[in-house]
Amino acid sequence: MSKTVRAHALDVLVKVGDNGAFSHLLIDQTLKSNDLESRDQGLFTELVYGTLNRKLTLAYDLDQFVKKTSKLQSWVKWLLYLSFYQLKYLDKVPDHAVVNEAVELAKKRGHQGIVKLVNGVLRQALRQGFPSYGEIEPETKRLSIETSTPEWLIERWIDSYGLEKAEQIAKAQLIKADKSVRVNPLKMSRDEVKQCLTEDGFDVEDSPFSSKGLIINTGNILKHPYFEEGIVTIQDQTSMLVGEMMAVKEGQTILDSCSAPGGKSTDLAERLSNTGHVYSYDLHEKKTSLVEKKAEQLGLINMKTKAMDARKLDQVFEPKTFDRILIDAPCSGFGVIRTKPDIKYTKTNEDVLNLSMIQFDMLATIMPLLKEDGKLIYSTCTIDPTENEALVAEFLSGQTRYEVDPNFFTELPDFLQNSAGITPFGLQIFPDEYQTDGFFLTRLQYKQATDDM
Numbered sequence: 001m002s003k004t005v006r007a008h009a010l011d012v013l014v015k016v017g018d019n020g021a022f023s024h025l026l027i028d029q030t031l032k033s034n035d036l037e038s039r040d041q042g043l044f045t046e047l048v049y050g051t052l053n054r055k056l057t058l059a060y061d062l063d064q065f066v067k068k069t070s071k072l073q074s075w076v077k078w079l080l081y082l083s084f085y086q087l088k089y090l091d092k093v094p095d096h097a098v099v100n101e102a103v104e105l106a107k108k109r110g111h112q113g114i115v116k117l118v119n120g121v122l123r124q125a126l127r128q129g130f131p132s133y134g135e136i137e138p139e140t141k142r143l144s145i146e147t148s149t150p151e152w153l154i155e156r157w158i159d160s161y162g163l164e165k166a167e168q169i170a171k172a173q174l175i176k177a178d179k180s181v182r183v184n185p186l187k188m189s190r191d192e193v194k195q196c197l198t199e200d201g202f203d204v205e206d207s208p209f210s211s212k213g214l215i216i217n218t219g220n221i222l223k224h225p226y227f228e229e230g231i232v233t234i235q236d237q238t239s240m241l242v243g244e245m246m247a248v249k250e251g252q253t254i255l256d257s258c259s260a261p262g263g264k265s266t267d268l269a270e271r272l273s274n275t276g277h278v279y280s281y282d283l284h285e286k287k288t289s290l291v292e293k294k295a296e297q298l299g300l301i302n303m304k305t306k307a308m309d310a311r312k313l314d315q316v317f318e319p320k321t322f323d324r325i326l327i328d329a330p331c332s333g334f335g336v337i338r339t340k341p342d343i344k345y346t347k348t349n350e351d352v353l354n355l356s357m358i359q360f361d362m363l364a365t366i367m368p369l370l371k372e373d374g375k376l377i378y379s380t381c382t383i384d385p386t387e388n389e390a391l392v393a394e395f396l397s398g399q400t401r402y403e404v405d406p407n408f409f410t411e412l413p414d415f416l417q418n419s420a421g422i423t424p425f426g427l428q429i430f431p432d433e434y435q436t437d438g439f440f441l442t443r444l445q446y447k448q449a450t451d452d453m
């Protein structure tokens with residue numbers, strides 16, 4: 001008999017274990033190498049991400065029913081987390097089905113004592129109900145358990161944005177992400193794609209972030225031929241805003257210093273309508289080959305890829321070479337926890353500090369490669385000031401040549417112009433604002449001469 005969805009989910013959860021790393025790779029691997037039906041693929045992904053994303057909450061819950069959880073074998077613990085997740089958060093699965101499936105999985109993997117324990121714990125949880133968290137003290141611990149976010153990260157967000165905002169951010173990271181796609185204008189217009197997808201039964205709407213973006217409310221776009229044909233690319237709406245704000249003009253020469261897997265680079269190349277050049281760099285060839293693959297799929301012939309540390313690009317290019325530069329920097333990724341929950345369990349305070357030093361070096365090395373009338377976008381998919389506005393402020397304060405482009409703020413889409421995350425150093429988009437990833441971007445340029453001389 002072929003494996004059930006829950007058996008696949010349990011396998012991945014056990015492999016990911018408490019280290020938390022690489023769940024998205026294991027999910028992709030399982031989806032590719034097994035013939036799960038498309039309905040089951042959705043459930044499988046939801047079970048793995050959902051359980052991982054709620055890990056700390058589920059561990060607290062389990063402590064109420066089992067005295068020494070540390071003595072449980074890893075797979076038993078994850079089976080109970082997986083089952084709790086379904087009982088608490090999934091309406092579509094009946095409780096008795098969750099218990100029966102868990103018991104069957106326990107029978108396959110363990111002895112009679114474990115089967116009894118799994119059955120007993122789940123039935124007790126159903127009888128007694130799950131604990132509430134309101135009384136937990138201090139407040140940071142309560143928030144940590146309720147939102148399954150490590151306490152140090154909650155404290156970081158409180159330090160940056162206050163308790164109320166920290167709570168909103170942590171809660172938003174638990175909400176399932178909408179899918180959005182970018183339309184390739186070299187192949188079809190957004191309106192045409194929208195119309196055809198609607199005729200095919202999809203519920204689709206225009207993204208307010210980008211003229212190329214569509215939000216897919218219902219329908220599995222990964223299975224649609226437009227995906228294979230390079231007519232659409234999966235991309236978060238905030239990432240598409242980068243392409244929009246680069247204000248690219250045909251024929252330009254563009255540098256993308258951290259380009260893999262190629263989402264934004266290919267957006268820029270599409271915007272050049274296959275004119276000009278996009279030089280797409282990343283640290284390793286394994287990474288740049290992903291960019292090449294994407295470019296090929298989208299029919300783009302104006303991209304050049306090469307592996308190189310962005311902090312050495314000044315050894316390859318003369319100063320003032322590029323019309324447009326993108327530094328979409330490696331970052332802590334606290335804006336994309338919705339789709340990569342591992343991030344909140346694996347990153348540390350020290351990582352944030354180390355990343356900010358790399359980001360600073362990248363800015364310092366790459367900024368001089370911009371032409372006198374050029375524009376450079378610095379962006380991250382995180383919500384930490386140390387890597388975002390504070391970093392840009394520090395970079396600008398140490399020199400006299402560059403500034404934030406004042407037109408950046410007026411050229412933002414109208415709905416973002418009064419956004420809570422606007423500072424003199426850029427725009428911070430929070431994950432609780434627009435049902436998107438959390439994201440930061442700003443646009444820098446050479447200081448412009450003022451008229452009042």
Ligand SMILES: C[S@@+](CC[C@H](N)C(=O)[O-])C[C@H]1O[C@@H](n2cnc3c(N)ncnc32)[C@H](O)[C@@H]1O
Nearest residue numbers: 258259260261262263264282283309310328330
């Ligand atoms: C946020 S991701 C880029 C995403 C990409 N711009 C996109 O839209 O698909 C950051 C990238 O920086 C790369 N990276 C990390 N350190 C680097 C370095 N020192 N030099 C160049 N690239 C680096 C990582 O390999 C990663 O692919």
